[in-house]
Structure formats: C-alpha cells, structure tokens
Amino acid sequence: MINRENGVACYQQLSEILIKQIEKGIFKPGSQLATEIELSKRYRLNRHTVRQAIERLENEGFVYKIKGKGTFVASDKINYKVSKRTSFTTSILDVGLNPDARLLESYEIAAGRELSKRLNIQFSDRIIVLEIVRFVNKMPFCHTTSFLSKAKFPELRSLINGSFSLVAVLKKHYGVDAVRKSSTFEVSTPETSDMDILMISQKVPILLVKSISKGQDGEVVEYCVTKFRRDMCSIIVDFNGEGR
Amino acid sequence: MINRENGVACYQQLSEILIKQIEKGIFKPGSQLATEIELSKRYRLNRHTVRQAIERLENEGFVYKIKGKGTFVASDKINYKVSKRTSFTTSILDVGLNPDARLLESYEIAAGRELSKRLNIQFSDRIIVLEIVRFVNKMPFCHTTSFLSKAKFPELRSLINGSFSLVAVLKKHYGVDAVRKSSTFEVSTPETSDMDILMISQKVPILLVKSISKGQDGEVVEYCVTKFRRDMCSIIVDFNGEGR
DNA sequence: GAGTGGTCTAGACCACTCA
DNA sequence: GAGTGGTCTAGACCACTCC
Structure with missing residues (x-):
C-alpha cells in the first residue's frame, strides 16, 4: 500500500x-x-x-x-449563511437541521481601549458581555461573545434570559433594528476555554468572525466575536440578501 | 523556564x-x-x-x-477588504502596500456537472479558466482560479494578457459590469501545487473563498476560487460598501 | 561540508473512557 | 484493567541551502 x-x-x-x-x-x-x-x-x-x-x-x-x-x-459541513440580517436559528432551520443555544454567562466590564473604539463609546463606559454557545443537532457549533453598551441597553442582561435571539430582544424592548455592517474573517486556534466549549483539540483551526452591527440611526449596536468549529461549517456570505 | x-x-x-x-x-x-x-x-x-x-x-x-x-x-496580517465591488489592487493600495499579479496560465475545459451548475450553462459548454497569483510586497498572497463561459467571452484569453483586472476587461470589451453576489468561506489545507505557488507547507491552513459574480442582467459572469495564505491576512467583509 | 528543517522509527509513560 | 489517544525522549537519515 x-x-x-x-x-x-x-x-x-x-x-x-x-x-x-x-x-x-x-x-x-x-x-x-x-x-x-x-x-x-x-x-x-x-x-x-x-x-x-x-x-x-x-x-x-x-x-x-x-x-x-x-x-x-466527521459529518459533512454545514452551509451556514450570513447576510446583513441573519439569525442563527433560521439559517440552520433552512438547511434542515436542529438549532439550539445556551447562554453561558453574562457579565459587565469597563470598555477599555479596544472595545470603546469598536462600540464608539467612552473608555470608562460599562459594557454588557454575553457569552452564548450555539448547537446544531446537539453538537457545539459556535461560541459567540457579544459586547453592547450598558448605557444603551441597561436591562439587557435580565431581558436576554431565556431568549437567545438578541436581535429580537433589541427590537422588542429598545426598538432597535440591528443590521450587520461588516465581518472580519480569520483563521485561528482555540483558547483553552474554547476547547472545552466547542469540544475540540487545540490543534484544530477555528474560523474567527468579528462582526459589527448598527441600528437604524447608524450607531454601533453590537460588536461580537464568533468562533466556529472549522470542521463543521462553510460560511456563505450573501452580499445582497436581506435574509431574515 | x-x-x-x-x-x-x-x-x-x-x-x-x-x-x-x-x-x-x-x-x-x-x-x-x-x-x-x-x-x-x-x-x-x-x-x-x-x-x-x-x-x-x-x-x-x-x-x-x-x-x-x-x-x-511572520509579518503582521494584512486587512484585506471585500465588498460587492472589490479590486485586489485598490484594496491593497488602501492599506499602503504594494500589489502585484501574475497570470500563471489560461486554458479551456468542458464545464462538467459542478461548474455548469455554478455558471448556469450547459454541461458540455466550454469554460475559460484563468489562474492568477497575486503578490503583496513581492510575497505571494493568494491564488485565484476563475471560471467564465467561453460562449460569453470568446476572446477573453487574449484580452486578459498583460492586464490583471478581469473586471476592467469585462467592462471594456464586453460591457459587463461584474458585481460579487456571494462568497463562501472555508478553512482548508493547500494542495501540492498551491504549496509551491504560495510558498507554504502543507500543514499551514489556508482560507478558501469561493465567489460568484453577476452582471447587470443578473446572469452569472464568473465563478472563482481564491486561496489566501492564512498567515498573511484577515478578510473583512463589508455588507454595505460599494467599494471600487 | 556544515547547518537547517522534514521524516521515520522505537519505546516509554500518561490520562481518559468504558466495561 | 484493557484500550484509546496525548506527550516525551532518543536516535537516525534525508533533502535542501549556503558558503
């Protein structure tokens, strides 16, 4: 042989x-x-x-x-669609699979240099951090860390409990219509915590996507970093689609 | 230690x-x-x-x-911007670096199952294939394989010689205004030929981007597969920008 | 020819899972 | 406790680059 x-x-x-x-x-x-x-x-x-x-x-x-x-x-890769408006749930349902999510934790931090720039707020402003793991057919699929201004969404942490559609919560409780403006794609390797969350070894590359969403008024609403299991998906960017 | x-x-x-x-x-x-x-x-x-x-x-x-x-x-990563209309040259010039390109080869093949579907043409139609390597500051940056219908662009192979802006050639000679419609992002590993072209070892992951461009009439103009050196870039997708 | 990374072998011990 | 992959060591030979 x-x-x-x-x-x-x-x-x-x-x-x-x-x-x-x-x-x-x-x-x-x-x-x-x-x-x-x-x-x-x-x-x-x-x-x-x-x-x-x-x-x-x-x-x-x-x-x-x-x-x-x-x-x-491994199973075949999932074709995960991303456009201006994408919901994880509908995107996974569209390809006939079973989506699920779990809020790992939520906490608050001071913005600091990097995040204050991204969210266009003050250095010392408070930020709400949401850590969410999403599953497809019970397998961990991606790990999202979202950053939002506490001043703009003061009660967000209690509102998000039980609901994982951040976009829906923002719309319902704050009247904000969040739309993705840009996403950065990189290949990376998992940190120790991600290895447990996504159940992969450190040697497996992950797809790192950093996104900015803005509201109707053009203000930055959310900055989020999502780590995808590289073996589980291709990510399809639709430059036109309004998606859902 | x-x-x-x-x-x-x-x-x-x-x-x-x-x-x-x-x-x-x-x-x-x-x-x-x-x-x-x-x-x-x-x-x-x-x-x-x-x-x-x-x-x-x-x-x-x-x-x-x-x-x-x-x-x-390695050097720092290049922030490479992609939007509906992106030219490699302007995108690299924008970040203050020096772009360059070389046509590796051009040839023709029969469409076959996969490509005929992508380009929305017949199984037995002829396809023009262009293989282009692009450089940033003299270092190989990405390797693009473009597929276009021979029937639509019969003289393309001779027209492209010397010019690497495919978009410009399509506009000038065929009056076609090609715009990117969707891109798929995956992590992959290089084939043997890519290892030489991009000067990397097989163990280094690459970022694989498959894109579809359409003309004013909504017809598919180009299907291309680009392999980026994963160590050289982050790819930034702009969902709004018209770019250039 | 000296130095570099690339490949292959042999053998050891570990932590983990499962029965 | 048997079987799995994870880690570490030791030593060998290779092809390649540079002088």
Whole structure:
C-alpha cells in the first residue's frame, strides 16, 4: 500500500488513502476510524507516522478525536449563511437541521481601549458581555461573545434570559433594528476555554468572525466575536440578501 | 523556564513563551527564530517536542519555515477588504502596500456537472479558466482560479494578457459590469501545487473563498476560487460598501 | 561540508473512557 | 484493567541551502 521509494512521505500517502476511503463513504459520519495501532500494523508504519497522517485529516476536518475513545469520521459541513440580517436559528432551520443555544454567562466590564473604539463609546463606559454557545443537532457549533453598551441597553442582561435571539430582544424592548455592517474573517486556534466549549483539540483551526452591527440611526449596536468549529461549517456570505 | 509538574504540556508552554516573545516585538518580522536544536538545548527539551511547539506557531501564523534555511517571524496580517465591488489592487493600495499579479496560465475545459451548475450553462459548454497569483510586497498572497463561459467571452484569453483586472476587461470589451453576489468561506489545507505557488507547507491552513459574480442582467459572469495564505491576512467583509 | 528543517522509527509513560 | 489517544525522549537519515 505505502510506496517507500517514490519520494512521497509515508504519512502523506496514508492520509490520502484514508481521505479517499472517507470520501467514498466507506465510513459513515460518526463511525470510528481504525485505531492508531491498528493502522500502524496494517500499513507497517510507526504509530507516530500514523499520527501525522491522522493529524492532517483532523486539520482538514475529515475526522475528530475524543480522548480515551478514538478517532471518528466527521459529518459533512454545514452551509451556514450570513447576510446583513441573519439569525442563527433560521439559517440552520433552512438547511434542515436542529438549532439550539445556551447562554453561558453574562457579565459587565469597563470598555477599555479596544472595545470603546469598536462600540464608539467612552473608555470608562460599562459594557454588557454575553457569552452564548450555539448547537446544531446537539453538537457545539459556535461560541459567540457579544459586547453592547450598558448605557444603551441597561436591562439587557435580565431581558436576554431565556431568549437567545438578541436581535429580537433589541427590537422588542429598545426598538432597535440591528443590521450587520461588516465581518472580519480569520483563521485561528482555540483558547483553552474554547476547547472545552466547542469540544475540540487545540490543534484544530477555528474560523474567527468579528462582526459589527448598527441600528437604524447608524450607531454601533453590537460588536461580537464568533468562533466556529472549522470542521463543521462553510460560511456563505450573501452580499445582497436581506435574509431574515 | 518549563514547568514539568503543572500538568501543562511542555510544547504548550514553549509555544506560549515564544508567542509572548514575538508579540513583545523581541523578534522583528522576517528575522530568524532560534533553530530547533538551539531551542531544544536552551529549554532542555527533545527536538521533537520543540517541533510540536513551533508547529503551533506556524498554524497560528506567527512564523513560517523555509526548508534548509530556518524558521522566520511572520509579518503582521494584512486587512484585506471585500465588498460587492472589490479590486485586489485598490484594496491593497488602501492599506499602503504594494500589489502585484501574475497570470500563471489560461486554458479551456468542458464545464462538467459542478461548474455548469455554478455558471448556469450547459454541461458540455466550454469554460475559460484563468489562474492568477497575486503578490503583496513581492510575497505571494493568494491564488485565484476563475471560471467564465467561453460562449460569453470568446476572446477573453487574449484580452486578459498583460492586464490583471478581469473586471476592467469585462467592462471594456464586453460591457459587463461584474458585481460579487456571494462568497463562501472555508478553512482548508493547500494542495501540492498551491504549496509551491504560495510558498507554504502543507500543514499551514489556508482560507478558501469561493465567489460568484453577476452582471447587470443578473446572469452569472464568473465563478472563482481564491486561496489566501492564512498567515498573511484577515478578510473583512463589508455588507454595505460599494467599494471600487 | 556544515547547518537547517522534514521524516521515520522505537519505546516509554500518561490520562481518559468504558466495561 | 484493557484500550484509546496525548506527550516525551532518543536516535537516525534525508533533502535542501549556503558558503
């Protein structure tokens, strides 16, 4: 199976073999891959070489690992749509999946240099921070940290309890119609806390999206940072759509 | 330096030490990092453990490696703006850098299933493919593969020679005003050819952006796939801006 | 030829999961 | 306690760059 003379690294060859097998659908999403030791026996490679091959699969989002359990074939990517007005819930429902969310915590901080600039408020103004994890089919999908001015939305923390549509709360209680103005896309790696929240290892890249939303009056309403599991989604930006 | 009792992996600790040093600006962009052997001596770690630490730095875009030469500190990320109408050249000039481009090759293929759907043409229609590498300050920045209908733009291949503003050529010679309609963002890993073109190793994630542009009449004009060096840029999507 | 990173092997111990 | 992946060490050889 592995050709040791053609100049192509063994781990390279192995990862291609495994990718082909996964793409052919020999393994179903969620099913367990052969263990490292099994693979090293089967292909007569050292376990570390096998690990290198699997690392690439993990980086490309073909598989995910669970410590003590094994390596599993990942599901297909979700096409997650983003436009001026996007609600996580409708976007996930649109592709026929089951959305869910949980408020991890809410707290207040002083704006500081960076955030005061983003939200266009004073350095010492108070900011409400909301940390929300969103799930698709019970799997953690993304982790959003939202920053809003306390002065503009004083009771937000108690209002948001139980409801996860921030946009709906802002509209209903403050009459504010928040629309996404810009988003920045970067690739990053998870911090320790994100590893637990999103259930991924530090080695898996994440997609980092920073967005600014403004109200009807053109004032900045929300600055939020969302970390997406890179193996779970492609993000589709619609430059026209008003979405919902 | 390295604490072997606190339960944090050594390579983890080392990568944090190195990131802090880079963030403090102890090393300037482009300068060489200590070699693997130097680091393994200095921190009393095995060379492989050091390599694990550096791998993380590479994944996060802090450093890049050149075979046979060494490991070097990467430059700051470029804030690359994308909106309905974006030209690479103006976007890079806007941030005070020096854009450049090179037509790698142009050729024709039959549409096939995938592309005929994207471009909304027939399965057997001919497609013009343009492969362009773009540079920022002489460094490879992204690799774009554009697909356009041969029937609509028969002479495109000869017209594009020497000019890299596809939008300008379409406007001038065909009277078509191409505007970006949607873009899909994914994280991926480079294919072998991209590794050479973008001068990166296979282990470094890339940002994959697939875009559709349409003309005034609403017909699809171009489908393009762009691979960005993940260590070189953040991509900023402007949902309003008409850009240029 | 000396120095760099890239690959491969061998073997060890760990923490975690599951029965 | 057996099996999984996670980490660390030791040592080897390679291709590449630079002098």
